[in-house]
Amino acid sequence: MTDESSTPPEDVPVADDQQKAETDADAKAPEKAAEAKPKLSDEEKAAKIAAAKAKAAAKKAAEAEAEPKPPWEEKPMPPERIDAADDPEVTALAEGVEGAVLAAGRFAGDLTVRVPAAKIVDVCRFLKEERGYSFLVDLTAVDWPDREEGRFDVVYWMHRFDDQARFRLVAVVAEDQVIESVAGVWKVADWMEREVYDLYGITFANHPNLERILTWEGFNGHPLRKDFPVEGIDTGAAIYPDVYPEGGGPPPPPEKKPANGGKA
């Protein structure tokens, strides 16, 4: 909520050597300005420009002379997105499974490949059996409610022990679509898919036991969807429909009559 109101990032404060260079330049500038003062305004301007140029040159020279600053003194360098269409892993996947690679990129060292949801089991089986990605590290989903091509990203993050390589698959699933379960490929996907089903409401076809896992059976809604309120919902009615009336919560306390019968 503070997105717009918050201030932009502050610049990195100048280091000591730079400041020194600046003060040197500043010291020269008043001298020149004092000389130029009684003269014409054009010359004054020229002198000022010259002073500014000298200052900039001094700063530049100081920067060039100074040793490179350690990375923790520098401004943060956010990672760039790199196209990874010709990465050997991606080309191998494209050759192995026809039409598997929709897009590929590398961000902060993580290789991400977008794959069609319909081919997810083929792709995973290929990666596990042919490419050695024997370890599924994580499986989760991301909700983009207003996206046209489909609401959810299902994200698979796998690991290969031979050379410690990691690989991310992203499959887009629309709200009314189902995606095939990969629990038959890696056993570990079982609970991860149950969690995604529970929290996002994405249905995994051919899952051995697709039940809610963190919330309870009968819970109404999928908490990690963006349209689920952060403050939660009233669930009283869903747990004990016989105890709590429709609309949730315990029944209101019986109204008490004022002790004096309502008279003032």
Add this chain to the structure above:
Amino acid sequence: MSGPETPLFDIEEMEINFGPQHPATHGVLRVLVKLDGEKIVEAKPIIGYLHRGTEKLFETMDFPLCIPHTDRMDYVAAATNNQGFCVTMEKLLGITIPPRAAYIRMILAELQRLASHLVWFATHAIDIGAITPFFYNFRDRDEILDLFEEYCGARLTLNTMKIGGVPYKLPDGWVDRCRALADAFPAKIDEYETLLTDNRIWKKRTIGIGVVSPEEAIEWGLTGPPLRGSGIKWDIRKVFPYDRYDEIDFEVPIGVNCDTYDRYLVRVEEMRQSVRIIQQCLDKLPEGPIMARAPKVLRAKEGMVYGSVEAPKGELGYFIVTTEKATKPYKCRVRPPSFINLQALPAMVEGHLVADMVAVIGTLDIVLGEIDR
């Protein structure tokens, strides 16, 4: 000769609830077990009693505000939770932290690993019936918590790392007290080991219990001591070094027989290695700043990033998705090691006795705060 067809005893299978209010479930884990006499036919863990929607909360908070909430997931190892989040955020924002901050982080993380393993040692032993280690472990864990308290004021929910470094300078004399603790610790570990390692009852209760073959361990996605106990030499600190673990010399212990006893030995050896890491960090502790020059308001680029650390329980990963110029995560998924390790429980206990399930839950070293989030 034909005997009576009706069996002598009632052989019907019985279903019982193990937990959620059972001291051996380390919290509020409920296991629905189907029993044939004493033997477990089927076990079905039921979780979610401690679900607080932490991942949902992350989406509403600025990046630095998420850190206190990471404390509350694995509440016996708060420092490594902080570390995981900070390491991932630094990867996303491109921040390099100063060496002194990295060393302080490593000291805190390894102290935390010791504290967490002490809780595991105590509870694992007490579940199986050895009460004495509990007193020794908690006596020594308290000393570690005293160090934490001196450093950041908190004992459990530390909130002691920041994106870009650590928030506090080390107090005067802290390094000496930490060194004294580290130097005295190996003798204490020996003390614990005399209680259990060659104990006949301990061996009978743990050897051959909950065997997971290396292939199965990978298939079940086990990480941390359960994976290393199955003989796979794999530690995030070695394969994807974060902070400055690449400058530290330590061993990754592995098991041979893939059972509960080997996982016990692995964790005990890990404690010794943690002591080694702390000693090296204190020796090498460089001078300098403890915070990188990060902007006050952190703004991320659009992207998805995964970072992980070796928590005491296994690989603790954070998967953070951000939109352009975001000050808070669009999505922050936690890969909780306990959650994924617990999934192997049914396969590990099938065919064993009920009492062995207690041993297996202990050896997985689960924390329900992390499982349910």
